[in-house]
Amino acid sequence: MNDKTDTRQQILEAAMNRIVHYGYGKTTMSEIAGDCGMSAGNIYRFFASKIDIAEAMARKFNLELYQTYAEIAREDRPAPERLRRVFEYGLTHSYDAIEKDAKILEVAEVLQEERPLFFNEGLAQERIYLNQILEDGVAAGTFAPITDTTFISEMIQSALMKFRFPQLYSLLTLAKLKRELNGVLDIIIAGLKHGVDITAENKR
Amino acid sequence: MNDKTDTRQQILEAAMNRIVHYGYGKTTMSEIAGDCGMSAGNIYRFFASKIDIAEAMARKFNLELYQTYAEIAREDRPAPERLRRVFEYGLTHSYDAIEKDAKILEVAEVLQEERPLFFNEGLAQERIYLNQILEDGVAAGTFAPITDTTFISEMIQSALMKFRFPQLYSLLTLAKLKRELNGVLDIIIAGLKHGVDITAENKR
């Protein structure tokens, strides 16, 4: 059993090494297999397809993200500050990763194309931490009461969509992005403090 | 003088007819010229290049948009309602256009690729109407005072980025999009009513 996960890890690591260096398209299954001293066919006992390796890569990346989100959500700071820190960390983490290895942008693109639902998973996970922060903020009296926390989290994610897709922001510097992110958050946080009247059709 | 603009209009119209039907890539300069009873070379006395025809198409589309924005901005309604109407109209107008002729999505893509700055023009134009509505709202006491109206307009545009690019939203139904748009606007409007504290670095 541990053998299996070990081999899987080994494949994943070999794949990541090649992919961050040469890109997803230029990395072949035979090369990955060669690095692991096995045949290409054997990889398929551990990953159903090449795109699944990319997905595993992204999952590993996200895991780091979620851990930090969890930490930030638990921090002893006002809710608005934690909200800012979550999104600023997410932006910085992705931006730095792309700056370091430009090839991972290709991974993101391939994944968006071939596993569109994968991103929803990440959004749902992120919402868990957002909900937590929002509820804390309401409990502390920093935010006005919220009827539907998940709905508000979704709307916050929607408003910050621009800072999530490297293809949308890759022209801007990180400093500019952060400033813009905080500008949008200024408005959102003001709204949360005051209390949001939800449009009739959106009430649940 | 009027001859010149007439011929230009004729070319533009012929081009639009073909492009909405067959797409930008599948429409050739000779075909457009043929429809106008002229040679391909002659088109270049009216348009510097093929992509300029696409830009002219988009400009015509935007002109309609701006006229309606201007009307909405002038309406005798509360500022929040006008804000909603501007963005809802923009979304609906684009959505309907694409639904009617799917080929215009290609025009948008080519334009985004080859004339990336063109979109900034549109954003700047839209901000004129947003600024107007925001200032009205402040004057009427509906919105709290705003230090930098243009900055707030920019942040609103940033938060509503998702509803601007068909490539981002083309999977969702118009009804869902409108609901989500109004959800984000719920938060933004709440923030504007309450008053937005601008993060230190963003103060001008």
Added chain:
DNA sequence: TGTCTGAATGATCAACGAATTCTTCAGCGC
């Protein structure tokens, strides 16, 4: 029996010449 290989298969990609298309411009008719 459980692992793994390596050949077979079909899909995708790259290369490259041919064809099409965009763009320019010398010159023609008015």
Added chain:
DNA sequence: GCGCTGAAGAATTCGTTGATCATTCAGACA
């Protein structure tokens, strides 16, 4: 001169062909 054409040139796309690659699987090995 003015407005336009049509041929020439440059750039791009297209279609074909050969190679590479992802994926499968029968069977070898242990």
